Amino acid sequence: MSTPSRGRLRRLAADVLAAVWAGMHSNRALGEHLELHGELSPADRGFVTHVVYGVLRHRLRLDAHIDAAARKPGGLGPRLRDLLRIGTFELLELGHPPHAAISEAKAATRAVVGGGPMAAAVGGILATVAKQAAHRDAELDELPLLDRLERRYSIPRWWAGRWVRTLSPDRAIARAQAIARPPPVEVCVAPHADLETIATTLAERRTHARVVRIEGVPRGLALSAAGDVFYAPEATAGDLWVQSGPSQRVGHVLDPQPGESVLDLCAGRGTKTQQIAALLGGRGRIVAADVDPRRLDDLRDRLAAGRIRRPDGGLEVIVHDATEPVPEPWREAFDAVLVDAPCTGLGEAARHPEVRYRRRFEDLAACQARQRSILTEAAATVRPGGRLVYAVCSTEAEEGPDVLAAFIRDRGDFEVTHTETLQPEDGWSAGFFVARLERRIDAA
Ligand SMILES: C[S@@+](CC[C@H](N)C(=O)[O-])C[C@H]1O[C@@H](n2cnc3c(N)ncnc32)[C@H](O)[C@@H]1O
Structure with a gap:
């Protein structure tokens, strides 16, 4: 060499x-x-x-x-x-x-x-x-806080201005410092695999890596260095996959139960689909949809390679624009629906640092309009008594609580049963907002 x-x-x-x-x-x-x-x-x-x-x-x-x-x-x-x-x-x-x-x-x-x-x-x-x-x-x-966030911590001024208005100075600096640190590589261990054994094997195989549990995520492990984890035998066999802790939280809030039907409406490359399939334990049905056929190709590849466990009721992969009304077979058809909505991605600023320079204030309104329309159409797919989970990898109010509030104003047949906001300064590797809603059982 x-x-x-x-x-x-x-x-x-x-x-x-x-x-x-x-x-x-x-x-x-x-x-x-x-x-x-x-x-x-x-x-x-x-x-x-x-x-x-x-x-x-x-x-x-x-x-x-x-x-x-x-x-x-x-x-x-x-x-x-x-x-x-x-x-x-x-x-x-x-x-x-x-x-x-x-x-x-x-x-x-x-x-x-x-x-x-x-x-x-x-x-x-x-x-x-x-x-x-x-x-x-x-x-x-x-420097004064706004300038310090911008020039010392590389938070663009429009974004820093929002922090100054909504966060204490200590929290703002803690968030800036948290997203300046390289995040660990995080993996999800399938429920059928033994977490301790996998943690030990990973640590032994790659002595330079520290392997620790992720707090608040029962199947999550954080690795200090990725090494070859994507190609590890456990990953190939579907016993683990790369998925951040916050992303895993979304699957747990959805809480798919064996035998249920689940719609993953913005499935993308299928990271959460893989988690949902694992939580179903082989029993149930999944429809994974996305507007982007290339992303769905990745999902299909994972499925074909046996990394995603196909439930007994099948796993359909469908190209669908979720801002459009859902076709008939999907109306009120699902026990659980996940909207992992397209967003600014600002919550991923540690893992994808360039996002902070790409995004503009105006993007928030554009993202919100799309998120509201996707959530509204998604609601039509939930059976009475079923649940709807809305998630974004952003902690901007416009993309989380505001979308939810507008939805609830329009839809009296849903109630919010859980919300959480995960912040980098609290130890999460990304910022996420997650909400679970339930459709009333007596909904017409
Ligand atoms: C946050 S990503 C989803 C990540 C994915 N759930 C995962 O865990 O790997 C958002 C996804 O929404 C999709 N998307 C954007 N606009 C959409 C639309 N109008 N209808 C359906 N999907 C859309 C994007 O292609 C992208 O895959």
């Missing part, structure tokens, strides 16, 4: 970042770029991944350091800025010695934009960043 030439890993990280700024999801951009570099060692791949996510999580703070150190910050092109962000992340968060971070950044700059003057400028800016780092962070820590 050859050692990558100097600057190459930083250049690769900069390429991934450019793809993310152009609109690609970070995990996809990383996956595609790393696939092109099969010669890289696992450690090098890990480094590139860590740096890309680090820059995404700390972008506004890194820019605050760079802008203070550069003579003409406005003149830095996007490629140079990304190389500077990478170098600054190494200095601030990885504790790399300045001479090493600077020499790698200069080598990457020569490879990306060519020429000595640019590389010298990058070296000069990073040397200043290194010199002023502690002082600059202390300055950012002294």
